[in-house]
Amino acid sequence: MTAIIATAVAAPSALSGGANVIAVGVLLAEFGMFRQALLRDQVRLYAAQSALLSALAIVVAATRHLPELYALAGLSFALKVVIVPLVLRRLLRGIGAIGGDPRWGDIAGSHALSVASAVLVAIGMAAFGFFTVAALGLRSPVLPDTALSISVAVILVAFVLMIVRRDVVSQAIGFLSLENGVALTALVVAAGLPLILEIAFLFDLLVAVVVFGLLIRVHHGRAESMSTADLTSLRG
Numbered sequence: 001m002t003a004i005i006a007t008a009v010a011a012p013s014a015l016s017g018g019a020n021v022i023a024v025g026v027l028l029a030e031f032g033m034f035r036q037a038l039l040r041d042q043v044r045l046y047a048a049q050s051a052l053l054s055a056l057a058i059v060v061a062a063t064r065h066l067p068e069l070y071a072l073a074g075l076s077f078a079l080k081v082v083i084v085p086l087v088l089r090r091l092l093r094g095i096g097a098i099g100g101d102p103r104w105g106d107i108a109g110s111h112a113l114s115v116a117s118a119v120l121v122a123i124g125m126a127a128f129g130f131f132t133v134a135a136l137g138l139r140s141p142v143l144p145d146t147a148l149s150i151s152v153a154v155i156l157v158a159f160v161l162m163i164v165r166r167d168v169v170s171q172a173i174g175f176l177s178l179e180n181g182v183a184l185t186a187l188v189v190a191a192g193l194p195l196i197l198e199i200a201f202l203f204d205l206l207v208a209v210v211v212f213g214l215l216i217r218v219h220h221g222r223a224e225s226m227s228t229a230d231l232t233s234l235r236g
Helices: 002-008 014-035 039-064 068-099 115-135 145-164 168-189 195-223
Strands: none
Touching: 014 039, 014 115, 014 145, 014 168, 039 068, 039 168, 068 168, 068 195, 115 145, 145 168, 168 195
């Protein structure tokens, strides 16, 4: 009986506790993107979210004795926390200069839903993802099951962000944060992937940033707006 009680109240391992706390931080950063009216604030939240993932890679490397993850953490920090936000900020400044007002390219577009409604939908999707994964009953001594459920919630909330925002920059940030959710899942489930595969995923992200940068510039050049609302109508 004593052994059963001791097992029930046992403290979580360093990996499980650290992964769960960081996963919650990643999800909160995702929700924060819904309330930001300025694109630069969304970029800051993306950088903070990415920094949390780099911290998680360090935690996993230390607790599971995977030294190659230290290199992954450094590369991820350099790319997602420094390079990608820098590229997005320069892109926004360039768009503002073209528009004649430095602030013009820094305001997020309209929403398909109000902010309150969008947050409620995001909460519903997060709850659906969290409880669906929990219902699968995935259990392992080395698997932080709560962090896994939260990572799926992050992916679904990122989808909602991409759908409800009607400006191309917010949709790009939603896609990048969706990739963060996938990276969170990979660190929780398959942290022992070969380093070369992890680096390949990071370079795929870099290609996506270049494509989105070109898309944003072309869209703004033709429509003179960041909004994608007019793209739903066909023109002859």
